[in-house]
Amino acid sequence: xxxxxxxxxxxxxxxxxxxxxxxxxxxxxxxxxxxxxxxxxxxxxxxxxxxxxxxxxxxxxxxxxxxxxxxxxxxxxxxxxxxxxxxxxxxxxxxxxxxxxxxxxxxxxxxxxxxxxxxxxxxxxxxxxxxxxxxxxxxxxxxxxxxxxxxxxxxxxxxxxxxxxxxxxxxxxxxxxxxxxxxxxxxxxxxxxxxxxxxxxxxxxxxxxxxxxxxxxxxxxxxxxxxxxxxxxxxxxxxxxxxxxxxxxxxxxxxxxxxxxxxxxxxxxxxxxxxxxxxxxxxxxxxxxxxxxxxxxxxxxxxxxxxxxxxxxxxxxxxxxxxxxxxxxxx
Amino acid sequence: xxxxxxxxxxxxxxxxxxxxxxxxxxxxxxxxxxxxxxxxxxxxxxxxxxxxxxxxxxxxxxxxxxxxxxxxxxxxxxxxxxxxxxxxxxxxxxxxxxxxxxxxxxxxxxxxxxxxxxxxxxxxxxxxxxxxxxxxxxxxxxxxxxxxxxxxxxxxxxxxxxxxxxxxxxxxxxxxxxxxxxxxxxxxxxxxxxxxxxxxxxxxxxxxxxxxxxxxxxxxxxxxxxxxxxxxxxxxxxxxxxxxxxxxxxxxxxxxxxxxxxxxxxxxxxxxxxxxxxxxxxxxxxxxxxxxxxxxxxxxxxxxxxxxxxxxxxxxxxxxxxxxxxxxxxx
Numbered sequence: 041x042x043x044x045x046x047x048x049x050x051x052x053x054x055x056x057x058x059x060x061x062x063x064x065x066x067x068x069x070x071x072x073x074x075x076x077x078x079x080x081x082x083x084x085x086x087x088x089x090x091x092x093x094x095x096x097x098x099x100x101x102x103x104x105x106x107x108x109x110x111x112x113x114x115x116x117x118x119x120x121x122x123x124x125x126x127x128x129x130x131x132x133x134x135x136x137x138x139x140x141x142x143x144x145x146x147x148x149x150x151x152x153x154x155x156x157x158x159x160x161x162x163x164x165x166x167x168x169x170x171x172x173x174x175x176x177x178x179x180x181x182x183x184x185x186x187x188x189x190x191x192x193x194x195x196x197x198x199x200x201x202x203x204x205x206x207x208x209x210x211x212x213x214x215x216x217x218x219x220x221x222x223x224x225x226x227x228x229x230x231x232x233x234x235x236x237x238x239x240x241x242x243x244x245x246x247x248x249x250x251x252x253x254x255x256x257x258x259x260x261x262x263x264x265x266x267x268x269x270x271x272x273x274x275x276x277x278x279x280x281x282x283x284x285x286x287x288x289x290x291x292x293x294x295x296x297x298x299x300x301x302x303x304x305x306x307x308x309x310x311x312x313x314x315x316x317x318x319x320x321x322x323x324x325x326x327x328x329x330x331x332x333x334x335x336x337x338x339x340x341x342x343x344x345x346x347x348x349x350x351x352x353x354x355x356x357x358x359x360x361x362x363x364x365x366x367x368x369x370x371x
Numbered sequence: 372x373x374x375x376x377x378x379x380x381x382x383x384x385x386x387x388x389x390x391x392x393x394x395x396x397x398x399x400x401x402x403x404x405x406x407x408x409x410x411x412x413x414x415x416x417x418x419x420x421x422x423x424x425x426x427x428x429x430x431x432x433x434x435x436x437x438x439x440x441x442x443x444x445x446x447x448x449x450x451x452x453x454x455x456x457x458x459x460x461x462x463x464x465x466x467x468x469x470x471x472x473x474x475x476x477x478x479x480x481x482x483x484x485x486x487x488x489x490x491x492x493x494x495x496x497x498x499x500x501x502x503x504x505x506x507x508x509x510x511x512x513x514x515x516x517x518x519x520x521x522x523x524x525x526x527x528x529x530x531x532x533x534x535x536x537x538x539x540x541x542x543x544x545x546x547x548x549x550x551x552x553x554x555x556x557x558x559x560x561x562x563x564x565x566x567x568x569x570x571x572x573x574x575x576x577x578x579x580x581x582x583x584x585x586x587x588x589x590x591x592x593x594x595x596x597x598x599x600x601x602x603x604x605x606x607x608x609x610x611x612x613x614x615x616x617x618x619x620x621x622x623x624x625x626x627x628x629x630x631x632x633x634x635x636x637x638x639x640x641x642x643x644x645x646x647x648x649x650x651x652x653x654x655x656x657x658x659x660x661x662x663x664x665x666x667x668x669x670x671x672x673x674x675x676x677x678x679x680x681x682x683x684x685x686x687x688x689x690x691x692x693x694x695x696x697x698x699x700x701x702x
Contacts, residue, residue: 324688326655357655
């Protein structure tokens with residue numbers, strides 16, 4: 041594929057800095073929700089910490105992904121944008137790209153497996169994306185993506201291996217630190233590492249003494265193992281209810297996390313479910329399993345929380361309400 | 372019972388005015404959440420209106436009731452407060468009184484039927500209230516309440532037949548109109564009428580041209596019939612999923628609504644469920660059935676919404692997550 045058809049080169053050298061993130065914030069500010077930061081006395085009382093929940097589940101399209109997608113789509117030149125956007129994420133990034141492209145007035149092709157859940161297809165279509173089917177394997181996915189590019193000239197916007205996407209995700213931390221300047225820690229989920237990279241760069245730049253923590257399921261602990269071994273480790277086992285956290289780091293995000301993240305905390309499936317239910321019950325917020333992972337780490341003692349002021353990114357709220365995982369028996 | 376043991380005389384003459392509501396706001400400001408106002412492009416697109424959702428489901432104790440309860444409890448003299456508080460609501464008002472009393476450092480007795488749902492008892496107890504059992508009828512309830520008063524000297528704080536409670540509920544509209552000054556309409560649910568009374572007085576005082584609308588289930592349409600007939604009508608049928616909206620007006624709230632409310636909109640059970648599910652799905656907010664009634668009226672064409680800027684009070688978010696009414700089949 042020609043370089044004109046691809047996203048900006050995603051090498052370690054291309055990591056965005058604070059200026060890129062602030063510029064992204066200016067670029068997307070009118071398009072996104074400035075999400076509220078909410079607190080819960082009962083969760084504070086359970087842990088002795090002071091939690092500040094950055095509610096990206098209340099972001100447009102239901103997740104932080106709309107920040108990065110909007111920054112990437114609106115960073116394109118008119119000539120580039122006109123060709124349309126293609127991406128391979130069937131989840132929150134696909135929905136986010138669909139709406140961002142519609143806002144820009146250009147088409148978006150979202151490559152997803154034939155057997156993807158109906159709810160995910162419908163979300164993409166509701167935001168104006170064109171679902172483009174592939175088989176349930178990486179080879180088919182990449183081949184279909186390539187054929188869309190060849191046919192249309194569409195620009196690929198990867199969900200995290202893209203500095204503009206990372207800069208967009210970092211705007212959540214810019215807002216959080218405006219809303220609550222004196223945080224001791226910030227915790228975000230880590231999967232491909234786009235969100236955590238953006239959060240880490242923005243947080244360490246704006247407040248050098250802050251501790252930046254990634255949270256991931258024990259059952260998808262590749263970020264933990266990668267930072268421990270010093271090289272990108274594959275996921276050994278991806279059976280986790282946190283279905284948004286199954287991706288693995290890329291060289292770009294790995295190098296950013298190596299420099300800017302203090303610690304990766306891991307949580308069990310039971311801890312994720314328990315935290316998710318607590319967020320629903322106590323905070324009246326619909327948070328998807330992946331979005332509850334950082335809260336699970338904070339609530340279930342995976343980080344030293346007592347007497348600390350902790351920013352927690354509730355990253356998304358998209359799930360099938362007919363398949364709520366913690367609901368016991370329903371009549 | 373002696374007058375010292377009762378709440379302020381609740382007659383039509385005692386209706387709070389804007390000054391009372393602003394004073395209430397000063398009194399409770401540090402105790403409550405200033406709840407966010409959220410918007411939804413997709414709900415706007417469905418209706419052609421611009422909705423501004425005042426999220427009292429995110430209020431402490433999960434409903435607006437904490438505003439009125441806090442104002443009433445903190446308006447008591449030290450001598451009065453010391454005797455403790457008693458109330459007969461087993462729902463959101465009971466939970467709100469429990470926490471407000473705990474904040475004041477005084478006991479709260481919450482009279483509720485022996486067969487009340489476990490979730491409601493647990494909520495009251497979690498906030499420090501003392502559950503006091505009665506039989507499932509008004510005579511027993513009032514007798515048990517009276518015996519608590521006789522034994523302890525506790526002050527009764529009624530859920531809506533109380534000007535201080537009404538003034539507290541009105542603070543939600545003060546905030547809403549600070550957050551979004553140029554509303555054409557505001558809609559709140561109506562049951563006993565405490566919330567709608569406070570909202571109506573504050574809204575009409577701060578913005579005389581605003582239209583104030585109450586919303587109630589067709590199956591509990593006593594407010595509609597009362598305002599139509601000019602006298603308080605009993606509820607004919609109280610089989611509604613909106614279990615917080617089964618109370619009837621009292622002379623105080625009736626007279627306030629007669630003067631300050633433009634219209635009562637009614638919704639079916641299906642419309643309540645549909646609106647509730649939309650709020651969960653599109654806005655990622657947990658709203659209880661009663662809390663979804665105004666949104667149901669606005670979404671389902673019960674009021675002229677197109678091109679209007681409409682404030683909608685999402686009044687509460689408390690429900691048993693194991694009994695979500697719209698969830699179809701759960702495995």
